[in-house]
Structure formats: structure tokens, C-alpha cells
Amino acid sequence: MKTWRLTNVCPFGGVASTVMITDGRISAIAPGAVPPDGTPVEDGRGMLLLPGFVEGHTHLDKTAFHLPDWLVNQVGPRIEDKIDTEREWRARTGHDAGAASLALARAFLAQGTTRIRTHVDVDTSAGTKHVERVLQTREAMAGLQEIQIVAFPQSGMLARQGTDALLDAALAMGADIVGGLDPCAIERDPVRHLDIVFGLAEKHGKPVDIHLHEPGTMGAFSLDLILERTRALGMEGRVVVSHAFCLGDIPERDRDALLARMAALGVAIATTAPASRLVPLVAPCRAAGVTIFGGNDGIRDTWTPYGSPDMLERAMLIGLRNNFRRDDEVAVALDCVTGAGATGCGFDAYGLEAGARADLVLVEARSLAEAVVARPTRRLVVSGGRVVARDGVLLA
Amino acid sequence: MKTWRLTNVCPFGGVASTVMITDGRISAIAPGAVPPDGTPVEDGRGMLLLPGFVEGHTHLDKTAFHLPDWLVNQVGPRIEDKIDTEREWRARTGHDAGAASLALARAFLAQGTTRIRTHVDVDTSAGTKHVERVLQTREAMAGLQEIQIVAFPQSGMLARQGTDALLDAALAMGADIVGGLDPCAIERDPVRHLDIVFGLAEKHGKPVDIHLHEPGTMGAFSLDLILERTRALGMEGRVVVSHAFCLGDIPERDRDALLARMAALGVAIATTAPASRLVPLVAPCRAAGVTIFGGNDGIRDTWTPYGSPDMLERAMLIGLRNNFRRDDEVAVALDCVTGAGATGCGFDAYGLEAGARADLVLVEARSLAEAVVARPTRRLVVSGGRVVARDGVLLA
Known part of the structure; x- marks a missing residue:
């Protein structure tokens, strides 16, 4: 002893x-x-x-944080521009998700982050390669940092046939969580997309974490379908919705009705608290009993030059986005990258x-x-x- | 030589x-x-x-940055709560605007900021004391850092009789710029307020910088009155509107009409790019030919625990607020705390x-x-x- x-x-x-x-x-x-x-x-x-801090939503596999040259960003404004640019850049440059994720995970640890949930791309171009490499990083960091891997269909799965089988394989080889992506706006068939996501969750007995960028009532509709499936499959406490921008973008009465359902089903929200768009605000989520926690999203990658392996910086950005000025409010922002992060991601002994x-x-x-x-x-x-x-x- | x-x-x-x-x-x-x-x-x-960086809008005189104890913030949500809390805290604790401003000015210099525009409170409780003390800081920093002092009626001047005479005195003793504050929302008599502000500017031959927090059409109306006076008094190129939140909050067509008038009159905008409210976006302002530049606003004071004497951090927050991701866009965010700051504040040889x-x-x-x-x-x-x-x- x-x-x-x-x-x-x-x-x-x-x-x-x-x-x-x-x-x-x-x-x-x-x-x-x-x-x-x-x-x-x-x-x-x-x-x-x-x-130790909790990074609840990032993409360790896609960072350029460790590369010798600065990655110049010239990407177009649409989400599809960003998805396509990234997939092509990764394939063209032979970007190594293993070296990338290990360098960034170590930088996180140096700044006090001991638990990370990372969404790792799975697509028909790279297959499960990125997941395999991040699994090696998870192994390398074992005992030092707990890393949850979400098998994430970044390029969509309905338009790219075979992605569902790749997700299935990624989960079989050790990914912890089933990812999903904008069932309406990107996938264009929300029921089919969600049935695959929840089907994989059921098959593997693993939780779900869905990227939901969709604004307004479209996003609220997708969220409604997610909640419906959470209940039908008995997945209470095992579903996270990442971003959930729609909750910042619909009338408060509709928002509160959705938050009440989320609280009852134990569905949590991961937020990056971006300054440039409407977001789910922390106070009403917590008041409704919904766990909301923080993450960087991507860090110095083809999507964004911003982000930092310092979770205190993310807490500051959450505080600024939510206009948290009083000391008790700033403590709530800090909770988003500590206690609430552990609860939302299901990290135990925290x-x-x-x-x-x-x-x-x-x-x-x-x-x-x-x-x-x-x-x-x-x-x-x-x-x-x-x-x-x-x-x-x-x-x- | x-x-x-x-x-x-x-x-x-x-x-x-x-x-x-x-x-x-x-x-x-x-x-x-x-x-x-x-x-x-x-x-x-x-x-x-x-x-060297340009801090285009801050309040050196009111910071708690230099104090041994952390200033716990328990202030209420309204702007009036913040104004009253601050004035009372300063009077009660004997807060020294000289020590405060000098410590913060030096911290700015260490981080590369060589030009600062600071708004200094003038009110019937403190009189011109804070301006006198910041004038001493300006003197102490002469040759190292150029400091512009705005005589700022933080507590309003219409409800607190004698404030206009104090502003007059502050300008006579060396303040560089006439400040103003929310002509409708705080002052409740926009014409009377602005006539005093522009009257003092005319009398002293000094420029104007007005805090305009007012949202929506109320703010747009105040801005309209400011532009009207700028033109009538031939003050082209000598007026700054700080915050100008209304420009993020009205239909684009109305916004663009105001921006066109501002461009023609050389009226610039100081922005802190807060994440929690609608703001004038940098791209449309620049496209219209309006100079928009950055500043912290208060730093670790009774208003806010946030802010930093590092203007690169402010550039980052401006970039995040404006969703500037491409390298050429991030360079624009940097320009807000360098070239555009010097232009907007009128710092020369920059x-x-x-x-x-x-x-x-x-x-x-x-x-x-x-x-x-x-x-x-x-x-x-x-x-x-x-x-x-x-x-x-x-x-x-």
C-alpha cells in the first residue's frame, strides 16, 4: 500500500x-x-x-497541434466545406491520428486534464484507421489519463455506403461510444440515421453521443427523435447531445419542454460555448436538471485555429458566453469542465x-x-x- | 542621434x-x-x-488588478446595479485610481501595449479625483506608453447635478476626450445629454467617445442623434461610439444605412466583442468603410472578473465572436488591436x-x-x- x-x-x-x-x-x-x-x-x-479537469468534447485525432508547420486555414464557410476539406487534407498529407492524438493528450495532461472524451472520425476514405491509432494513444496514456473514444461518422453515413459497417467495426475493436451527426441537415434522413446509431448502441451495449449542429426547429425535431429513441430503448443516462445549438434558438417555452424531457431521460449536453452563435445556456439547463458540460471541440485543426488543451480557458469561454460575472456563476463555468463533465461523460470515481x-x-x-x-x-x-x-x- | x-x-x-x-x-x-x-x-x-498593441477601450482607473485580495463579485444583473455598486465600493474602500491605473498600464506594457485609451469616471461622489490620479499615471508612463484619457460620466450627468461642471474641469486639467453614456436608457433625455457632451467638445476642442450600450432601435435612435451632431459641428473623424450593440441588433438594411453615415462622417466603433450579446460584427463595418477596433472594457473590477492586459487575448476573443477562422480573417481580428486601433483612436506615427x-x-x-x-x-x-x-x- x-x-x-x-x-x-x-x-x-x-x-x-x-x-x-x-x-x-x-x-x-x-x-x-x-x-x-x-x-x-x-x-x-x-x-x-x-x-483533474474533464475535456468532454474534443477531436484529438484531427489536430495539427503537433505539426512543424502552421496549418493555414482557407476553408469555406459551410459545414460541408469543412468536412470535405478535412477528409481530403488528412488523406493527402498522410496525417497521423496516432501522433496527433498522443501529442495533444499529453498537452492536456500537462495542463491538468485527466479525463477526455474524444470523437474520432470513421469514414469510407480512412476506414477505422483513425480509431485504431487513437486506441493506441489510449493505451499509451492508460493509468495517466482516461480517454473515451466516440466512433464518429464525421462525413455522414447515409451518403457514404459502408460507413455503418465501419462504425460497427470500430465499436468491436474498442471504441466506447456510438457517434452521430446532424440527422436532418447532413444526413437528410433523420429516422434512418438515428435507427442505425441507436441500433449500433443496442448491439454493442454502448452509449450514444450525437453532434447536433442543426438550428431552430429542425434541430429541435432531431432532438425530439433522439429523446424518443432514448426512452424506447431504455437508454436513460446513456445519451449525450453535443452542441444542441437549437436549444439556444427556439422559444423558451419550447426549450423548457425539451429540457424537461432531457432531464427525465438523463440526456446530457456537451457545449463548446461558441461566441458566434446561439447556444444552450448553462443556467436554464441546470435549472431544469439537465447536465451540461464543456469541451473545446477541435483544437488547431482544419476546422479552426482556436482551442487549447487548457480546460480553464474553456471554462473562461463558457463564463463569457453565459455572461457569468459573479463568483458563484464563474464557479458554475468551472463545474462544466470538472464535476458536470465527469457526470455527463460517465467518468467514475471523480x-x-x-x-x-x-x-x-x-x-x-x-x-x-x-x-x-x-x-x-x-x-x-x-x-x-x-x-x-x-x-x-x-x-x- | x-x-x-x-x-x-x-x-x-x-x-x-x-x-x-x-x-x-x-x-x-x-x-x-x-x-x-x-x-x-x-x-x-x-x-x-x-x-505595439493598441488598447482602444478600457478603464484603468477602476481595476482591482493590483489589490492583494480577490474582489468577490456579487453584483446584480442590471447596468444600474453595476454602476451603483462600483461607485459605492470605490468610495467605501478608498480605492486609489492612481495605483490601480499605474499597475495595469505597466502590465499592458509588459505584454506589448504601447497605446491606451482609458475612460475615467467623473461623478459627484469622487469629483475629478480619478482623472487627476490617472493623469499622474499618464505622466509616469510618458515616453513609454501613450495614454488617452476620456472624462467619463459613468454615473450619468443629468440625474447627478454638477457632473457637467466636473467634466468641464477634468477636460481643463488635461483629459483628452469627452465621454458620454447611454443618452436614452441611462440619461433618459438624449438631446440634453448629447448637447452637453458635444458642447463640452466644442468648448475644449476635444474629440468625443460615447458608451452606447442601448440595444435595438433605441440605440439606433441615439446613434442617429450622435451622427446628426457630428455633422452639424464639423466633428468628422473625431467621434467614437463604444460598444454600439444596437448595430448587431437591428435589421441589416437599417444597420447598413447607419454604417454608411458613420463611414462618411469618420465615426469609429470600439468593440469588446462580448460573447454573450449581439454586437456590431467586424466584417460589415469594415466593408462599409467604418473603422472598428478592440478593447477589453474593464479588467478585474466590480463589473467583471474577466479581461487581461494581453491584447492578443482580446484579438482572439474578437476572432471567436466574429467566427473568424481563416488566416486572413484572424489577421483582421489582430488589426482590431493594432492598425485599426491606432486609426480609430487617432494615435499617430503608428x-x-x-x-x-x-x-x-x-x-x-x-x-x-x-x-x-x-x-x-x-x-x-x-x-x-x-x-x-x-x-x-x-x-x-
Whole structure:
């Protein structure tokens, strides 16, 4: 049994406390100091203690984050332009989803992110290659970072025959979650698309996470069909809708009716909180009992030059998008990349409590809000009880 | 005559060039190296060269950036709540606008900002005290940073008798610009408010910069009245409208009619590009010939915990708000805190060209877009020909 102590840290900005870590888990966490007993001690010097961050929606496989040359973005405005540009760029350049995902996963860990849900492209051009490579990254990071892989039909599956069989194969080889994409706007046959997605979920006994960019009543219709299938198949608590822009874009009364159904079915929302379009707002979702959590979406890829492996930056962007100014509101933005992220993605043994996996982040900040707005250097990152980074730099 | 050379730098990400600096100005800037001639040389090691940044709209006087304790925000949602909370907090705590503005101005300089327009509160509680103290900061920073002071009636002037005389006094003692505030929504008498503002501008021969938060057609009406007075008083090129949220909030046809009038009158827009509300978008403003430039607004004050003395962060937020993804679009976001900022505020001798003040920033970035999205450490900051900061730290 390996035990050590992290002393003089302020959990969520509270009173100075001691964390006991035993065999990779928090065995105790309590205010005050603990008399020396011979176990090794790390002095937290009064810093703010947070649980390891949760990246709830990203695309590790498609980043250009690790490439020597800057990827110039000249892509057109439509979503189809972005999808086609990306698939062709990946094929043409031989972009390696393994090296890409590993570099970005490590950068996330250095900044304190210990759990990641990543959507990995599956299409008839690349087959399941990207999933295979990200599975290798998941293996390489095992014990350091928990990575959930969504088998994601980025290029659609109805217009590209054979994609469903590739998704089936990706799930068989270890992908954790069935992905889907804009059942009306991209797929143009929502029932057929969703029946395949939910059919695969049923066959493999795996959860679902569907990209839903569709605005307004079209998106609300797709969401309605998703909720219908969630209930019919008994998939309560196992469905995430990513983006769900439509919920920012329909009358509040209609939104609230959908949120009530989502809450009853345990359907969660992943949001990137983009500044340039209407989005599901965090406060009404939480008030309705719907879990809403944060993610970058793509990071420095053919879609966007933005994004960062720093989840405190995403918390800041969620705060800005939701006009969260009070300290208690900024704490909610932070929850979107910590507790709510773990709940929404189903990461277990999470948090700053006895029994949780010892995933810990220390920063110099006088409050939770300061941690979000100033995004200070990660002085210490602990994953599974091991110190993995200091001062923003990975130790191995 | 003091001359030195900055070699091997890439202006705006272009080809490696040499900058000659003589008596604080750029005397030459050209691709390639220059044979040694005995003048001192600083090697730019191929880094990206940008002109000093322009903060076009902030409130140096009201920040809590420099205080030892974190300022907990519990303020109510209305603009009046924020105004009253702030005025009372400043009076109660004896908040010192001199120390506040100096600390923040120095932080801006360390991050490469060499020109700042700051709106300084003038009200019947504090009188002109805050302006007096920021004038001292302007004096302390002279030669290092150019600071424009707007005498700003934050608490309104119609409901608080005597504010107009205080503004008059602030302008007489050295404030550069006449401020104004929501002529309808706050002041409740747009003609009387604007007649005082433009009357003071005429009396002192100084430009105008009006905070216009008003949404929709109310804001458009106030803007209409501002444009009417700009023309009647021959104040073309000397009026800025800050925020101008209404331009994001009215039909495009009405917006474009207002933009055409603004372009003809040289009325510029300062934007903070907030993510949580409708804003004037950069592309249509520029297409209409209207200068639109960026600023933080308040930084870590009673209004907001957000904001940063890093103008590359503001460029990123402008890019995100405007959905600027292509490299050429991200360069426009950067222009909002460089060239367009200087044009809009009327800072002269600006830019990377012979004759301009030698205000220079060096960063490690492979492109303009990378400088914006990654916001790398400022390796070198030069102001008025002097090296003032290295690696993000002020030298004096």
C-alpha cells in the first residue's frame, strides 16, 4: 500500500486541508494538518486545489497541434466545406491520428486534464484507421489519463455506403461510444440515421453521443427523435447531445419542454460555448436538471485555429458566453469542465472526496473565479495518485 | 542621434527583415540583413514582429488588478446595479485610481501595449479625483506608453447635478476626450445629454467617445442623434461610439444605412466583442468603410472578473465572436488591436514603417493567426525605440 500526503491545499478555494492518497485514490481529505507519521509529504503552500479537469468534447485525432508547420486555414464557410476539406487534407498529407492524438493528450495532461472524451472520425476514405491509432494513444496514456473514444461518422453515413459497417467495426475493436451527426441537415434522413446509431448502441451495449449542429426547429425535431429513441430503448443516462445549438434558438417555452424531457431521460449536453452563435445556456439547463458540460471541440485543426488543451480557458469561454460575472456563476463555468463533465461523460470515481481517483491540480489563485479568469500555471498535476507534471511541464 | 538595429525579424509574419531604429523611430525597415556598420544589433532570431498593441477601450482607473485580495463579485444583473455598486465600493474602500491605473498600464506594457485609451469616471461622489490620479499615471508612463484619457460620466450627468461642471474641469486639467453614456436608457433625455457632451467638445476642442450600450432601435435612435451632431459641428473623424450593440441588433438594411453615415462622417466603433450579446460584427463595418477596433472594457473590477492586459487575448476573443477562422480573417481580428486601433483612436506615427514610433513586439509564432490563438510570451517589447520588456517582464 503506497500512501502519501498533500498538505496545505485549499479544495475549491476552501480552508487549508490535507489530502491523504493511498494506492492512487484519495483515502481522506480534511481541513487542517495531520501529524507526521512517516508517509511522504508534498507541501501545497496554500494553493488552490481542483480535481483533474474533464475535456468532454474534443477531436484529438484531427489536430495539427503537433505539426512543424502552421496549418493555414482557407476553408469555406459551410459545414460541408469543412468536412470535405478535412477528409481530403488528412488523406493527402498522410496525417497521423496516432501522433496527433498522443501529442495533444499529453498537452492536456500537462495542463491538468485527466479525463477526455474524444470523437474520432470513421469514414469510407480512412476506414477505422483513425480509431485504431487513437486506441493506441489510449493505451499509451492508460493509468495517466482516461480517454473515451466516440466512433464518429464525421462525413455522414447515409451518403457514404459502408460507413455503418465501419462504425460497427470500430465499436468491436474498442471504441466506447456510438457517434452521430446532424440527422436532418447532413444526413437528410433523420429516422434512418438515428435507427442505425441507436441500433449500433443496442448491439454493442454502448452509449450514444450525437453532434447536433442543426438550428431552430429542425434541430429541435432531431432532438425530439433522439429523446424518443432514448426512452424506447431504455437508454436513460446513456445519451449525450453535443452542441444542441437549437436549444439556444427556439422559444423558451419550447426549450423548457425539451429540457424537461432531457432531464427525465438523463440526456446530457456537451457545449463548446461558441461566441458566434446561439447556444444552450448553462443556467436554464441546470435549472431544469439537465447536465451540461464543456469541451473545446477541435483544437488547431482544419476546422479552426482556436482551442487549447487548457480546460480553464474553456471554462473562461463558457463564463463569457453565459455572461457569468459573479463568483458563484464563474464557479458554475468551472463545474462544466470538472464535476458536470465527469457526470455527463460517465467518468467514475471523480472529485475531491475520499474514494475518488487522486486526480489533482494545484494552482496559485485566491478564488475559483481567479483560477478561471487568470488561468495560472499548473504548479502540480497528480493523476491516479502520481505526480505527472510540475509548472505546466510533464515529468515523463 | 541614437541608432540601433533589430535584425532577422518577420514583420506581420512576412520575410525576415531588418529594422533600423533612430532616435526612437523606425528609420528603415526592409527585407534581408544589413552589413555591420558599428551600430548596436539585437538579433530577432526569426521571430514574428508586430507593432505595439493598441488598447482602444478600457478603464484603468477602476481595476482591482493590483489589490492583494480577490474582489468577490456579487453584483446584480442590471447596468444600474453595476454602476451603483462600483461607485459605492470605490468610495467605501478608498480605492486609489492612481495605483490601480499605474499597475495595469505597466502590465499592458509588459505584454506589448504601447497605446491606451482609458475612460475615467467623473461623478459627484469622487469629483475629478480619478482623472487627476490617472493623469499622474499618464505622466509616469510618458515616453513609454501613450495614454488617452476620456472624462467619463459613468454615473450619468443629468440625474447627478454638477457632473457637467466636473467634466468641464477634468477636460481643463488635461483629459483628452469627452465621454458620454447611454443618452436614452441611462440619461433618459438624449438631446440634453448629447448637447452637453458635444458642447463640452466644442468648448475644449476635444474629440468625443460615447458608451452606447442601448440595444435595438433605441440605440439606433441615439446613434442617429450622435451622427446628426457630428455633422452639424464639423466633428468628422473625431467621434467614437463604444460598444454600439444596437448595430448587431437591428435589421441589416437599417444597420447598413447607419454604417454608411458613420463611414462618411469618420465615426469609429470600439468593440469588446462580448460573447454573450449581439454586437456590431467586424466584417460589415469594415466593408462599409467604418473603422472598428478592440478593447477589453474593464479588467478585474466590480463589473467583471474577466479581461487581461494581453491584447492578443482580446484579438482572439474578437476572432471567436466574429467566427473568424481563416488566416486572413484572424489577421483582421489582430488589426482590431493594432492598425485599426491606432486609426480609430487617432494615435499617430503608428505601424511597421519608416517614420513610425518604434513600438515593437516580438513573439515566437509561425503566422499572425498563431500569434492570436496561442498568445505566446512577448520575447521583446520596444517602446519609443527603447527595449522595455523581455519575456513578458518589464525591465524597469
